[in-house]
Amino acid sequence: MGSEEIKGSKTFVEIVLPYVVYIGKRILSLIPVFLIISVIIFALINMIPGDPVMSMVNPDVISTMTPEQVSEYVETMRSFLGYDKPIIQRYFIWMRDTVFRGQFGYSIRFNKPVNEIIGGYIGRSFKVNIFGFVIAFMISIPIGIAAAVKKNKLFDKVVTVLTIVGISLPSFFLALILIMIFVILLGLLPFSGMSDPRGVIPDWHYLVLPVTVIVISSLVGLVRYIRASMIEVLQADYIRTARAKGLKEKVVIYKHAFQNALIPVVTLIGFTIPALFGGSIVVERIFAYPGMGYLLGQAYGFKDGAVLQTSLLFFGMLTLLSNIFIDVGYMIVDPRIREGRTK
Amino acid sequence: MSDTASNAEGFSKKDEVILSPFQLIFVKFKSNRLAMFGLILFLTIVALVSLTNLYTTVTNYDFAHTDASIKNLPPSLQHPFGTDRFGRNNIIRVFQGGWISLQVAFLSTFMAVSIGVLMGAIAGFFGGIIDNVIMRVVEVVSSFPFLALAYIIAAVFRETPAEQRLFLTVFILGILSWTGLARLVRGQIMSLREQEFMVATRALGIKKRNQIVKHLIPNVLAFVVVSGTLTFAGAILSEAFLSFLNLSVTEPIPTWGALLSRAASNSTNMRTVWWQWVFPGFMLFLLIMSVNLIGEGLRDSIDPKATYITRADRKNNKKRKIEEKKIAIQKAATKKMEVAESSKGRV
Numbered sequence: 012m013g014s015e016e017i018k019g020s021k022t023f024v025e026i027v028l029p030y031v032v033y034i035g036k037r038i039l040s041l042i043p044v045f046l047i048i049s050v051i052i053f054a055l056i057n058m059i060p061g062d063p064v065m066s067m068v069n070p071d072v073i074s075t076m077t078p079e080q081v082s083e084y085v086e087t088m089r090s091f092l093g094y095d096k097p098i099i100q101r102y103f104i105w106m107r108d109t110v111f112r113g114q115f116g117y118s119i120r121f122n123k124p125v126n127e128i129i130g131g132y133i134g135r136s137f138k139v140n141i142f143g144f145v146i147a148f149m150i151s152i153p154i155g156i157a158a159a160v161k162k163n164k165l166f167d168k169v170v171t172v173l174t175i176v177g178i179s180l181p182s183f184f185l186a187l188i189l190i191m192i193f194v195i196l197l198g199l200l201p202f203s204g205m206s207d208p209r210g211v212i213p214d215w216h217y218l219v220l221p222v223t224v225i226v227i228s229s230l231v232g233l234v235r236y237i238r239a240s241m242i243e244v245l246q247a248d249y250i251r252t253a254r255a256k257g258l259k260e261k262v263v264i265y266k267h268a269f270q271n272a273l274i275p276v277v278t279l280i281g282f283t284i285p286a287l288f289g290g291s292i293v294v295e296r297i298f299a300y301p302g303m304g305y306l307l308g309q310a311y312g313f314k315d316g317a318v319l320q321t322s323l324l325f326f327g328m329l330t331l332l333s334n335i336f337i338d339v340g341y342m343i344v345d346p347r348i349r350e351g352r353t354k
Numbered sequence: 355m356s357d358t359a360s361n362a363e364g365f366s367k368k369d370e371v372i373l374s375p376f377q378l379i380f381v382k383f384k385s386n387r388l389a390m391f392g393l394i395l396f397l398t399i400v401a402l403v404s405l406t407n408l409y410t411t412v413t414n415y416d417f418a419h420t421d422a423s424i425k426n427l428p429p430s431l432q433h434p435f436g437t438d439r440f441g442r443n444n445i446i447r448v449f450q451g452g453w454i455s456l457q458v459a460f461l462s463t464f465m466a467v468s469i470g471v472l473m474g475a476i477a478g479f480f481g482g483i484i485d486n487v488i489m490r491v492v493e494v495v496s497s498f499p500f501l502a503l504a505y506i507i508a509a510v511f512r513e514t515p516a517e518q519r520l521f522l523t524v525f526i527l528g529i530l531s532w533t534g535l536a537r538l539v540r541g542q543i544m545s546l547r548e549q550e551f552m553v554a555t556r557a558l559g560i561k562k563r564n565q566i567v568k569h570l571i572p573n574v575l576a577f578v579v580v581s582g583t584l585t586f587a588g589a590i591l592s593e594a595f596l597s598f599l600n601l602s603v604t605e606p607i608p609t610w611g612a613l614l615s616r617a618a619s620n621s622t623n624m625r626t627v628w629w630q631w632v633f634p635g636f637m638l639f640l641l642i643m644s645v646n647l648i649g650e651g652l653r654d655s656i657d658p659k660a661t662y663i664t665r666a667d668r669k670n671n672k673k674r675k676i677e678e679k680k681i682a683i684q685k686a687a688t689k690k691m692e693v694a695e696s697s698k699g700r701v
Contacts, residue, residue: 043490044493047494056506059506059509060510172388175388175643175650178642178646179639179643180639181591181642183594184614187614187631187635191625195624291501292502292505292599293599296599307505311506311509319506326497326499327498330498331493
């Protein structure tokens with residue numbers, strides 16, 4: 012009796028410690044992956060043809076100078092941007108600045124340090140995506156569960172067909188169709204951009220179409236995933252036990268099945284983390300919405316190495332961290348996995 | 355009552371004949387109407403696209419040929435999909451764009467599947483350090499946002515001549531999309547390796563290469579086929595994305611993404627020359643949908659637990675339902691008569 016009590020009541024430290032140890036181990040194992048990713052990013056970006064310094068130079072300024080002045084000017088710029096050093100040295104300088112000083116370099120496209128501009132773009136992408144994903148989750152969970160419960164009935168078949176249609180619809184084609192309907196034919200919403208320069212149209216009008224595209228394109232995947240996991244749970248032995256006990260169907264589905272079907276949703280939330288901060292290059296380009304995707308598109312055009320390196324490294328780290336998040340999330344919600352990992 | 359009777363009667367051939375796994379997959383696939391619809395749609399598109407390609411290669415069709423007198427014509431009998439801004443026949447361009455899509459998708463899927471299966475099999479079979487290294491590589495490749503990395507690689511090789519751009523696109527898509535499959539195969543093989551038949555191969559001293567190629571890979575083939583179909587659909591989509599950003603095969607050879615992006619560059623274009631973006635977009639959608647339907651059907655077919663109704667069964671069911679309805683109607687009619695008669699007697 013007494014020993015059970017001692018066993019049963021863990022202190023806070025005892026509960027949290029295994030997680031801390033596990034997360035620590037995982038983060039340590041990230042370091043080599045991080046280094047490899049950074050080398051690949053750096054190498055690829057420096058292999059893009061063209062001289063980034065020349066694309067920064069203002070042609071109007073150059074046209075008034077003599078050739079000597081031009082070359083002097085270009086050399087000053089080059090050394091200011093750090094492009095005069097050998098490539099290997101530049102990699103180490105970049106790593107040192109990024110990791111230890113938190114300075115991400117100087118953007119050629121915007122003529123500003125990357126630190127000053129990147130936050131705004133990430134924030135705007137985040138704003139659209141968080142709306143989209145929250146709405147998509149709110150719609151997809153009930154639909155997915157209903158489809159699984161009514162498996163092979165009419166509702167399920169309609170949902171299945173619609174999700175296949177949705178998955179097959181490329182997001183940019185979807186964006187064009189929505190623009191055609193709501194902007195050109197009905198004239199309800201603005202075509203593109205983020206706010207009205209005259210201040211007539213409220214800002215949220217500009218968000219409607221990008222959010223809709225995100226909702227539709229993430230909705231279908233979510234519905235399929237939730238439906239599949241719910242179907243699997245409904246076939247489990249403990250559901251049969253629950254039914255055999257004579258529990259009401261409502262209790263079986265909402266209490267026994269639903270909670271267990273939500274476990275894989277952890278994976279879904281994990282997968283959406285990187286997507287939350289990065290926008291789609293194509294969709295943001297179509298809507299001319301200044302988020303991360305738009306920034307990347309711009310940076311490619313101007314060979315803006317600093318912006319490209321920072322954002323790709325940021326996405327890579329985000330993906331790796333979200334993998335850890337998924338595993339830790341499983342440990343928290345699923346006792347079977349927790350036992351396996353903490354031992 | 356009637357149910358048990360019809361079951362005894364309708365003891366179909368299906369129950370007597372024992373089907374091999376592959377026959378069963380075939381029967382299941384054939385009885386899945388959505389999947390068959392997808393297959394027919396896919397074959398139709400492939401036939402249309404390859405015939406167009408045959409026509410353009412045989413007649414040496416000049417894609418750069420322009421005719422200003424017929425530019426931006428709406429769809430008509432002579433130009434079913436209209437003409438573009440240089441007066442080129444859009445239907446040929448749309449179908450030829452499909453040729454590029456299909457080529458890229460086939461080749462890059464082949465590449466991704468080969469690398470994925472090989473890497474997954476090696477990692478799963480040998481385990482230990484080899485597994486660790488391969489999984490780190492998988493982690494690195496899959497931690498990049500797919501499109502952003504594809505964009506950079508395409509930008510690195512921006513100056514490749516037009517004829518080699520096709521293979522460049524294939525290479526980019528292939529090298530980036532094998533990781534999911536490798537993970538899947540690795541997991542499968544790790545669990546298969548511990549089973550008795552693999553212990554037997556080890557006891558018999560079969561070569562490691564043959565253990566993998568002859569005994570393990572056939573067991574994961576079904577999953578590979580399904581995953582390959584989805585990779586195929588993904589490759590079509592990614593090619594369209596890249597060509598939308600003008601990083602795939604370039605002018606004058608048409609691609610769907612490029613056709614879409616040119617026509618949809620501003621709102622006036624979208625409204626006035628709608629046929630220039632609606633048709634390629636719709637073809638892209640149909641092709642991806644057909645592949646997804648096939649993949650979905652294959653996945654259901656390889657699932658041994660999945661139930662299915664063959665066409666003959668469906669017909670029988672329909673017949674039985676109609677007959678049951680007839681009997682019910684007759685019963686209702688006789689009851690009505692009885693009621694009428696009984697009420698007559700009362701009056």
